[in-house]
Amino acid sequence: MIQYKLIYFDVRGLGEVSRQLFHLAGCEFEDVKIPRNDEQAWLELKKSTPFGQLPILKILDAESQNEIEIPQSSAIGRYLANQFGYAGKTPEEKAMVDAVIDQFKDFLVSQKRLTLAVRTKKSEEEINRVKEDIVTPAKDTYFKILKKLLENNSSGFLVGNDITWADLQISDNLTTLDGLGIFVPSEEPILAKFHEKIMNTPSLKTYFEQRPASLL
Amino acid sequence: MIQYKLIYFDVRGLGEVSRQLFHLAGCEFEDVKIPRNDEQAWLELKKSTPFGQLPILKILDAESQNEIEIPQSSAIGRYLANQFGYAGKTPEEKAMVDAVIDQFKDFLVSQKRLTLAVRTKKSEEEINRVKEDIVTPAKDTYFKILKKLLENNSSGFLVGNDITWADLQISDNLTTLDGLGIFVPSEEPILAKFHEKIMNTPSLKTYFEQRPASLL
Structure with missing residues (x-):
């Protein structure tokens, strides 16, 4: 075992x-x-x-x-x-799932500049500067890619017909970005619908409800 | 086909x-x-x-x-x-190969700060500041991990008994770091030996000799 x-x-x-x-x-x-x-x-x-x-x-x-x-x-x-x-059904699907994860990690480099500024208690002015100059342009590129994937896939998942760990990763990051004020669900209906779908995954719902709250 | x-x-x-x-x-x-x-x-x-x-x-x-x-x-x-x-022989080897690639990508975030400064023709003073304050500490952490992997593996490769794409990626990055003056082979015998081993891979030697020179 x-x-x-x-x-x-x-x-x-x-x-x-x-x-x-x-x-x-x-x-x-x-x-x-x-x-x-x-x-x-x-x-x-x-x-x-x-x-x-x-x-x-x-x-x-x-x-x-x-x-x-x-x-x-x-x-x-x-x-x-x-x-x-949950890695994708074929080698090609797995590669696309990996590509989504890599795209998330590229975005994370910018996001980390913001979370570091928040954690090290920088001034509000500095935090806003990081948000506007670094995170917002990176987020725009990242969201555009995610929305394109969702628009081209009728399943509601990012890749293929079933949930993969890319869906979990992107959805979890949307939770974080919501908390940071970077993802505003009412302004991003495609991403909001996707986020809601993943958050309502039957085998995860109880876990989501019971886990301790965490901004990051 | x-x-x-x-x-x-x-x-x-x-x-x-x-x-x-x-x-x-x-x-x-x-x-x-x-x-x-x-x-x-x-x-x-x-x-x-x-x-x-x-x-x-x-x-x-x-x-x-x-x-x-x-x-x-x-x-x-x-x-x-x-x-x-060339991805690793078992699921566990594949995961370790992936972890090495991720470690390289973490380091790359710092390296990019330097290559950007070089490409955008920043002053020598600014380039040296990026080298000393950002790239060198990141390189120290990265090299320590690579050397530990090589010291604990008698095959001379980073993971398992045969060459993987992690060996190719790390070796190629060492070529780049050599060109940037960040990797000094005479000061890093373990990494220098590894780099030489990969550069002498029989099925790649002709390719290495014939490809156009490129700093990055």
Whole structure:
């Protein structure tokens, strides 16, 4: 039997899609959350992580006691999505799912400039400058790509006919962007409809309702 | 029969690993290179690309005339690596290969700050500031991870016993960092040995010798 342990901070952030994949697949896992403000706990753990970062996924084969650790959020997400059948149905669909994830990660570079400014309590003027000069143009490009994918796909999902981890990742990011005031659902009906669809995924609804609130 | 067309600029950059994968696999492809300084040609092409970016991979099934376009360099690289058998041997190896690629892409965010400063002809003082304050600390973290992987793997490759597209990507980036003065082979013997090993891959040697020189 395989035992999974996901280790991340106590926010959605880069760990959330993997958590959702476990819930979507109905697969048990240990959801270890390191308090974001407990720097000591993190610095202690950091030494033993493969790349000095979180999330990591530990995969233990209980019979052989063989343990593998996978670092990097997208590598973990893709691994789980492939294991559970949410990576895309064909090699070409998988590549398109990967391309959407890469596009999200490109956008995340800009988003991080804003979340860093918020977290380090920069002035309102500086936060607004980052929003207007960096995040808004990046968001416009990113949203345009997402809307094109949704408009060209009658299933309501980003790629193919069924939910993939790209849908989870983009939807989760829309939740974050909503909280940051970057995604305004009433101004983006196509994205709002998509977001609502994913948030109403039957096997995830209870999880979404019960998880602790988190801006990021 | 499947016909591949890779479209990118006339530099190594984000297209090079896919080119190398075709050569490594001995698979024919059309290597379309858009001149970096021909802005008109690029703006014209940009409109018809899926995400407004290069590289893109066009996959044409000559029989059915069905054509698929894949955007995003890593999505293309992973797709080709999976097709040709250079993505890792097991799901867990594939995840580690993906994690290395993600680590490279994290570093690339910092590297881009430098290449942008060089390309937009910033002052020497500004270029040195970006090198010292942004690229060098990011490079230290990145190199530490790569060296740990190489030290823990007796094959000389980053993951598993055979060459993967992660080896190609990291080695190609070391070529770039060498040219930028960020990677000094004599100071990094582990990485220098790895770089030399990949550059001497029998099925790639002729390609490396014959390709046009490119800083980036």
